Amino acid sequence: MISTFLQRLTSRGMATGIRHIRLLTPTVQAMSTSAASSYSFETIKVTSPLENVYLVELNRPDKLNSMNTTMWREVGVCFNKLAEDGDCRAVVLSGSGRLFTAGLDLSDFGDIVGVVMGDDDIARKARKLKAVIEEFQDSFSAIEKCPKPVIAAVHNACVGGGVDLICSTDIRYCSSDAWFQVKEVDIGLAADVGTLQRLPKIISNESLVRELAFSARKMFSSEAEKCGLVSRVFDNKESLLTGALEMASTIASKSPVAVQNTKTSLVYARDHTVQEGLDYMKILNMSMLQSEDLRIAAMTQMSKSKEKAVYAKL
């Protein structure tokens, strides 16, 4: 049945004489690289090392990529922009320097200290803090809402806010020297930027989540792989980045319609019943089954040629 479906799709394409499968030219690759140059941030570096693949690096190596107010804001702005960037089909998120991130910048509580130490009464302070926390939360939620798959590539330390950050990504890889720490209780906080909501759904082990969150103990790479926080462990940072970029490139070679609707459907399914998820898919695919990408993908599958399929930007 599937082969009949593919044949009908492809013969429709052949009949119209459209040739969608062609080799990617250097011009296309050059355009993709320059598209990343429109991303200019103080604490984040964005490049496009491969066709349709963007590399987002936390870039405060001298401060151990700790998250200051600027970085919190820039992560959100960056992923909202990537969501709309037709040149971007997959993202790798890594940290520059000797470790992934030391979490919240403990020397820059700027906005929070300002409110807490201010003269307002408790209700007004609370209202202001609500806005600050919301901004922090929205920043990391932008990663989950971005329809392009995001692969976290963690080396060495991933502390506090770093765990919140990677819990918003789709795929997590790490190097063998990586460790993870839900550190918030050590600074007198209940984690409030996503770890407590997303981690239980990632590792499906409430006992372990609670152990990590109550004790702030370190979890090393082998345990992180065993419990499902990461799906692959690489020997070192270099092989980690190579592996993450290779996977991003594989994803980027697929139909962006298929991949991006798969991501949004998985996020939806995580937070809804099976029936609600099926209903969502039904409505979504009422339109998406009519996409040109189906025919292009089917032609590519049936073709014996090694040429890559070329899909329009999304």
Ligand SMILES: CC/C=C\C=C\CC(=O)SCCNC(=O)CCNC(=O)[C@H](O)C(C)(C)COP(=O)(O)OP(=O)(O)OC[C@H]1O[C@@H](n2cnc3c(N)ncnc32)[C@H](O)[C@@H]1OP(=O)(O)O
């Ligand atoms: C609304 C709230 C939203 C979000 C909340 C998030 C909560 C969190 O993120 S909680 C976690 C906060 N982070 C930490 O507690 C990490 C503290 N740091 C460490 O544990 C270690 O520094 C390390 C990351 C494991 C690295 O250790 P090591 O390699 O031995 O380096 P150090 O000598 O300890 O540090 C070098 C240098 O960096 C400074 N530093 C380290 N972490 C931070 C940080 N998070 N913020 C600011 N500065 C940090 C450290 O003080 C050293 O500075 P010197 O001036 O060189 O002494």
